[in-house]
Amino acid sequence: MGEVLDGVAVLRWSRLTAEALGRARAEIDALNVFPVPDGDTGTNLYLTVIAAADALDELPDGEPPDSARIWRALAQGALLGARGNSGVILSQVFRGLADVLGPLEGPPDGTAFAGALAHASGLAREAVERPVEGTILSVLAAAAAACGAESSGTGLAGVTRAAAAGARRALGRTTGQLDVLARSGVVDAGAAGLCVVLDVLAAVVTEEYPERYEVPPRAAPPRTAGAPPAEEHPGPQGPGYEVMYLLDAPDEAVHVLRERLDGLGDSLVVVGGDGLWNVHVHVDDAGAAIEAGMAAGRPHRIRVTYLDAGERPHAPHTGRAVIAVTAAGGLAALFEECGARVVRRESGTVPPLAVLADAILAAGDEVAVLPNEPEVLALAEAAAERARDSGARIAVVPTKASVQGMAALAVHDPLRRFGEDVIEMTRAAGATRFGHLEVAEQEAVTSVGLCRPGDVLGLIEGDVVTIGADVAEVARHLLNRMLSGGGELVTLIAGVHAPPALAGALEDHLRGDHPDVEVGVYDGGQERYPLLIGVE
Structure with missing residues (x-):
C-alpha cells in the first residue's frame, strides 16, 4: 500500500519507534553531554515514546478509532509520560503533528505533512525558554525546512524521506554548533534520537x-598538537538537579511560573495547555522549583533527579537512623519522642533539598526517610540518591501524611536487618488511611460539589469527600467514612486552629459508635489543617 499516514500507520509508527x-x-x-552529561537522553526519549504508544494501546478495542483520536492520544500520552529535556520537546513534536493532521478528514498529503512538521518545530522552539542551536531544535527546524522544500508536487513518501534526510544532514552539523559537542567529538544526543523517530516515520x-536505524558513533574529541588528552567529561557545570512535574494550572498562571523558574535555573521547558502542563527545569534549589509549581497550581507526578554535580558526598557517621520531615512543632516533638531525627520545613513549602541531603548524610550509614507529604516525596528520593553516592544504605518510606509516618515509626526496630525494617515500616504506612480537615480559602469545584470560602472540607487521601459549615460535624462524618471499611486504631492530631473541645467530642463519638476502636489523641501544632486523622 504505502504513502499513507492514517490511524493504523500512526499506531505502527509509535510501536516501531519505541x-x-x-x-x-x-x-x-x-552521546549525551549537553545540557548535562548525565547519559540518559536515549532512555528518556525511549520512555517518552513508550508512554505515547501505551496511550494508543489503551484506546477501546474493536473498530480502529478515527485518526483524530489517535493523534490526540499520541500527543497526550507523550505529554503525560515525557522524560527529560528531549522527551518534553519530542512531546511537542507529537502535539504539533496532532494539531494539524488530527482534524483532517482523510490521510495527509505531502503538503499537509510539511505544514504539520513546521508547526511542530515552532511549538517546540516556543516551549524552550532559552533555545540553543546545535540541539534537537536545530535538527527539527532543518527537517521541517527540507520537508517544506520537497512538498511542492511531491507525495507523502518523498516529503517524509526529505524530512528524515534533512534531519540527518543537520545532525552532522551539530558538532560544530556547540563547543561542548566539539570537545567531546559527538553529535547532539536529543537530535540523534529525533533522527531515529523521523527515520521510522x-x-x-x-x-x-x-x-537498523543508525546512531552516529562517538568519535574521539579533536586534539590540538601537543595538548594533553581532554577529560571524557570535565565535570558537570551548572545546576545539580533536574525537576519535572505535571501541573494542573490555568494558562494565565504559566507565564509567571516560566519567569520564576527561569530565574532559578536553566534548561527550562514548559509544554501543554488547557489546564495541564509538563514542566522541566534544571536547578540548584529543587524545593524552590516545586514551590513555584505549587504557587501556580497543583503539581503532581513530581520527579527530582540528582545530576551528580560537584564532589561526591561522604557519610561521616555510622549506625541506623530515621529522618522525618514536618512543618509543625508538635509533630516534630512527636517524631523525636519516637526516635526520629526531624527536618523542619515551613508550612506550605518543601524543605531545601540540600538541607535534607545533608541531614541524611549526617544521620548514619543506614537511614530510612519519612517524607510525610506528597510534594516532599520526590525531593526525598533525590536526596537519598545523592546520599547513596557516599556508600550509605538509604530507603525512602513513601509516607504521604504525618499519620503514616507515625505508623511507620511505631513498628521501627533498629535491631532488625535494615531491609526487613524498611519493609515493615512501609507495610505499616501503607495500612494507614489518612484524612484531614481544612478550611476553603476560595471558591472551587470539588468532587462532591462547589465549596466557598470558609467551608470546612473533609478529605481522604487528598480527595474531598464532604463539605460542611461545622468543624465537628464534618470531622464526625469523615471518621465514619474512614471507618466504614474497618479499623483498629484511630489517630487524631489537632492543629493550631482546631476548636478546643474537638478532640474530646470526637473521642466520645468514637466510644459510642465504634467502641472497639483504640484512639490516640495528640497536639500536632500544624497551621494549615485543623485536624489530621489516621486509621490503621
Whole structure:
C-alpha cells in the first residue's frame, strides 16, 4: 500500500519507534553531554515514546478509532509520560503533528505533512525558554525546512524521506554548533534520537524498512598538537538537579511560573495547555522549583533527579537512623519522642533539598526517610540518591501524611536487618488511611460539589469527600467514612486552629459508635489543617 499516514500507520509508527529507540538508547545515552552529561537522553526519549504508544494501546478495542483520536492520544500520552529535556520537546513534536493532521478528514498529503512538521518545530522552539542551536531544535527546524522544500508536487513518501534526510544532514552539523559537542567529538544526543523517530516515520510511510536505524558513533574529541588528552567529561557545570512535574494550572498562571523558574535555573521547558502542563527545569534549589509549581497550581507526578554535580558526598557517621520531615512543632516533638531525627520545613513549602541531603548524610550509614507529604516525596528520593553516592544504605518510606509516618515509626526496630525494617515500616504506612480537615480559602469545584470560602472540607487521601459549615460535624462524618471499611486504631492530631473541645467530642463519638476502636489523641501544632486523622 504505502504513502499513507492514517490511524493504523500512526499506531505502527509509535510501536516501531519505541522498538527502535529501545535498541538505540544505549548508543544515544553515550552521546549525551549537553545540557548535562548525565547519559540518559536515549532512555528518556525511549520512555517518552513508550508512554505515547501505551496511550494508543489503551484506546477501546474493536473498530480502529478515527485518526483524530489517535493523534490526540499520541500527543497526550507523550505529554503525560515525557522524560527529560528531549522527551518534553519530542512531546511537542507529537502535539504539533496532532494539531494539524488530527482534524483532517482523510490521510495527509505531502503538503499537509510539511505544514504539520513546521508547526511542530515552532511549538517546540516556543516551549524552550532559552533555545540553543546545535540541539534537537536545530535538527527539527532543518527537517521541517527540507520537508517544506520537497512538498511542492511531491507525495507523502518523498516529503517524509526529505524530512528524515534533512534531519540527518543537520545532525552532522551539530558538532560544530556547540563547543561542548566539539570537545567531546559527538553529535547532539536529543537530535540523534529525533533522527531515529523521523527515520521510522519515513519507513512506515514508504514501507521500506532498514535492518537498523543508525546512531552516529562517538568519535574521539579533536586534539590540538601537543595538548594533553581532554577529560571524557570535565565535570558537570551548572545546576545539580533536574525537576519535572505535571501541573494542573490555568494558562494565565504559566507565564509567571516560566519567569520564576527561569530565574532559578536553566534548561527550562514548559509544554501543554488547557489546564495541564509538563514542566522541566534544571536547578540548584529543587524545593524552590516545586514551590513555584505549587504557587501556580497543583503539581503532581513530581520527579527530582540528582545530576551528580560537584564532589561526591561522604557519610561521616555510622549506625541506623530515621529522618522525618514536618512543618509543625508538635509533630516534630512527636517524631523525636519516637526516635526520629526531624527536618523542619515551613508550612506550605518543601524543605531545601540540600538541607535534607545533608541531614541524611549526617544521620548514619543506614537511614530510612519519612517524607510525610506528597510534594516532599520526590525531593526525598533525590536526596537519598545523592546520599547513596557516599556508600550509605538509604530507603525512602513513601509516607504521604504525618499519620503514616507515625505508623511507620511505631513498628521501627533498629535491631532488625535494615531491609526487613524498611519493609515493615512501609507495610505499616501503607495500612494507614489518612484524612484531614481544612478550611476553603476560595471558591472551587470539588468532587462532591462547589465549596466557598470558609467551608470546612473533609478529605481522604487528598480527595474531598464532604463539605460542611461545622468543624465537628464534618470531622464526625469523615471518621465514619474512614471507618466504614474497618479499623483498629484511630489517630487524631489537632492543629493550631482546631476548636478546643474537638478532640474530646470526637473521642466520645468514637466510644459510642465504634467502641472497639483504640484512639490516640495528640497536639500536632500544624497551621494549615485543623485536624489530621489516621486509621490503621
